[in-house]
Amino acid sequence: xxxxxxxxxxxxxxxxxxxxxxxxxxxxxxxxxxxxxxxxxxxxxxxxxxxxxxxxxxxxxxxxxxxxxxxxxxxxxxxxxxxxxxxxxxxxxxxxxxxxxxxxxxxxxxxxxxxxxxxxxxxxxxxxxxxxxxxxxxxxxxxxxxxxxxxxxxxxxxxxxxxxxxxxxxxxxxxxxxxxxxxxxxxxxxxxxxxxxxxxxxxxxxxxxxxxxxxxxxxxxxxxxxxxxxxxxxxxxxxxxxxxxxxxxxxxxxxxxxxxxxxxxxxxxxxxxxxxxxxxxxxxxxxxxxxxxxxxxxxxxxxxxxxxxxxxxxxxxxxxxxxxxxxxxxxxxxxxxxxxxxxxxxxxxxxxxxxxxxxxxxxxxxxxxxxxxxxxxxxxxxxxxxxxxxxxxxxxxxxxxxxxxxxxxx
Numbered sequence: 001x002x003x004x005x006x007x008x009x010x011x012x013x014x015x016x017x018x019x020x021x022x023x024x025x026x027x028x029x030x031x032x033x034x035x036x037x038x039x040x041x042x043x044x045x046x047x048x049x050x051x052x053x054x055x056x057x058x059x060x061x062x063x064x065x066x067x068x069x070x071x072x073x074x075x076x077x078x079x080x081x082x083x084x085x086x087x088x089x090x091x092x093x094x095x096x097x098x099x100x101x102x103x104x105x106x107x108x109x110x111x112x113x114x115x116x117x118x119x120x121x122x123x124x125x126x127x128x129x130x131x132x133x134x135x136x137x138x139x140x141x142x143x144x145x146x147x148x149x150x151x152x153x154x155x156x157x158x159x160x161x162x163x164x165x166x167x168x169x170x171x172x173x174x175x176x177x178x179x180x181x182x183x184x185x186x187x188x189x190x191x192x193x194x195x196x197x198x199x200x201x202x203x204x205x206x207x208x209x210x211x212x213x214x215x216x217x218x219x220x221x222x223x224x225x226x227x228x229x230x231x232x233x234x235x236x237x238x239x240x241x242x243x244x245x246x247x248x249x250x251x252x253x254x255x256x257x258x259x260x261x262x263x264x265x266x267x268x269x270x271x272x273x274x275x276x277x278x279x280x281x282x283x284x285x286x287x288x289x290x291x292x293x294x295x296x297x298x299x300x301x302x303x304x305x306x307x308x309x310x311x312x313x314x315x316x317x318x319x320x321x322x323x324x325x326x327x328x329x330x331x332x333x334x335x336x337x338x339x340x341x342x343x344x345x346x347x348x349x350x351x352x353x354x355x356x357x358x359x360x361x362x363x364x365x366x367x368x369x370x371x372x373x374x375x376x377x378x379x380x381x382x383x384x385x386x387x388x389x390x391x392x393x394x395x396x397x398x399x400x401x402x403x404x405x406x407x408x409x410x
Contacts, residue, residue, distance in 0.1 A: 001397060003239040004083025004227030005335050006075040006183075008056070010046040010220060011321055014078050018332075019339045021321070023370045025350045028322050029206050029218055035110065035190040042202045045188045046220025046323025059144040066105035066131040069140035071223030071328070072185035076141040079181060083227040083239060087146065087179075094177040096149030097141035098168045099225070100160025100184035102326035102384075104134035104153075107189040137185055141225070149177055158289070158324070159382030160184050161224060161331030162390035166248035168228050178233040183225035183334075186326035193219045199258060201293050207324070208351045209290035209317035210297050210365045217291045220323030224331030226338075242338040243394040246377070247276030253387035260296060260383055265303035268389040272379070273307075276393040282377050283313045283393075285340055287333035287347070289381040290317025291324055300381070301359045314373070316349040316366040330382030330390065337378035337394045346373045 007014065010028025011021030021028070028046045037043045048071075053062055056074040065073070076097065087095060108131045115124045134153045142151045150171060154163045161184030168182035186192075196202045196217060203216040234241060249272030253264035273280060289300055304312060318332055319325075325332060336347050352367035380392045 001229050001231050001234045001244055002226050002242045002338050002394070003229045003234050004079040004085065005242060005338060006077065006079025006082055007222065007224040007332060007335055008048055008051065008071050008074050009222040009322055009332060010048050015082055015335060015339065018335065019343070022318070022336060022347045023345060025348045025369050026321060027206065027350060028220070032188065034107065034188050037193065040194060040197055042197065044205070044218050045193065046218055046325065047188050048222055057144055059146060060140055065136060065140045066108045067187045068101065068105050068185050069137050071187065071221065072099050072137045072225065073140040073144040075183060075185065075223030075225040076181050077144055079225040079227045080145055085179065085227065091179060092146055092148050094149045095147045095179045096151050096171065096177060097138045097147060098150070098152045098154060098164040098180065098182045099138040099141060100154045100156065100164040100327045100331070101134060101137055102157040102160065102186050103189065103192050104137060105132050106191045107187050108132050110190045141181060145181070156388045157384035158326055158329055159384040159388050159390040160327040161329065161334065162248065162380065162382035162392050163250070165226060165245065165334055165392050166250065166390065169245050169248070172228060172230050178230045180228045181225055182228060183223065183331035184328035185223035186221055186328050188219055188221040192326065203292060206351050207292040207320050209288070209292040209320050209349055210355055210359065211352050212354045212356045214292045214294060214297060216293050217319070218323035220325045222325050222328050222332070224328045224335055226334055241397045243341045244397045246278065246393040246395045248272055248390065248392045249275055251389045255387050258385055260299045261387055262299050262302040262306065264387055265300065265383065265389050266306040268391050269303065269307045272391040272393050278377060278393065280308050281311060283379050284375045285346055285378045286313055286315035287337050287378060287380045288315045288317045289383045290319050290349070292319060297356070298358055301363065310362055312363045314346050314364040314366055316347050318347060320350045320352065330380055333380040333382070334392055334394065337380045340375045340378055341394060341396050344372055344374055345370050346375070
């Protein structure tokens with residue numbers, strides 16, 4: 001069960017404010033302030049303006065951790081507070097944190113690189129070096145919350161949060177834990193921004209997923225974390241249940257480092273449906289990967305067409321509002337799916353003026369703004385370089401045995 005939602009994003013901090021931002025079609029895209037972008041063609045990003053972790057965390061020493069770890073710890077703290085859970089020693093011993101990322105503490109690497117160039121090896125900060133290991137991101141969450149269970153960072157780039165959510169669920173299904181926290185975090189940085197520029201994948205202006213005139217991504221940042229909890233444990237403490245994690249699917253085609261493969265994505269969708277015990281016709285909404293690059297969007301639509309055919313559910317992209325938050329992206333998608341189920345609405349794709357005719361007819365990209373809809377089952381996409389695909393399926397909870405329990409012994 002999903003019993004807690006926490007996030008720090010460019011359109012809102014905390015699940016309530018974030019959801020309000022989605023429903024309002026708020027844009028979190030603004031001029032870059034975290035580094036000097038004057039020598040690059042694009043100067044926009046989805047930065048979390050005015051982010052002050054000191055007002056959100058209380059367990060970590062902020063000086064010991066980097067910005068990405070701050071995002072993860074803050075989102076985790078918000079998720080646990082939202083869940084209303086208080087850990088006793090027994091629960092602390094088995095509860096863990098699994099967090100996904102693309103670039104880890106890349107802002108610290110950027111700073112070290114500048115120090116090296118300006119003053120040579122002797123000038124680099126050893127304190128900064130200590131912040132770089134990617135494992136720090138999940139470690140910061142466990143330190144913040146006082147957890148002693150499995151603490152892992154999954155670095156499968158832009159699908160990483162979905163990998164983390166599925167992996168955390170497996171710990172619960174296996175009976176190794178009653179509670180896990182999972183999600184993703186990344187930070188805007190020069191390395192990533194320049195790297196996507198070198199690929200020709202950065203938008204000329206704002207992101208326009210699924211639009212005929214889309215030109216690419218806008219790099220972004222934030223942290224998104226969910227509290228996952230075993231059903232009876234959640235019921236025993238009277239927890240609010242947002243949704244049920246019905247299942248997930250993974251695939252890795254290794255077809256091309258940057259070019260996604262539609263057949264592999266379609267296979268991943270089918271695996272997710274099978275694991276969740278649902279049919280394609282059961283899906284009411286898809287939170288798309290929807291980066292806004294010409295290649296990704298047509299490949300994603302081709303893949304969904306292979307599975308859904310002409311009975312295609314509504315599909316929208318949060319990246320139209322947030323930008324591409326890298327390893328946190330499918331974490332934000334998971335939160336949006338849970339809230340769409342709980343509050344009965346479809347998140348919008350903003351900046352969509354004319355859908356690309358290449359997609360064909362009959363797909364609702366929710367381009368006219370959020371609207372009321374009965375969402376019982378939501379599908380959340382996460383695709384990454386190298387063909388690492390991960391899809392999570394969320395469903396409305398009813399007071400019954402969890403989906404697939406008899407078949408899989410959950």
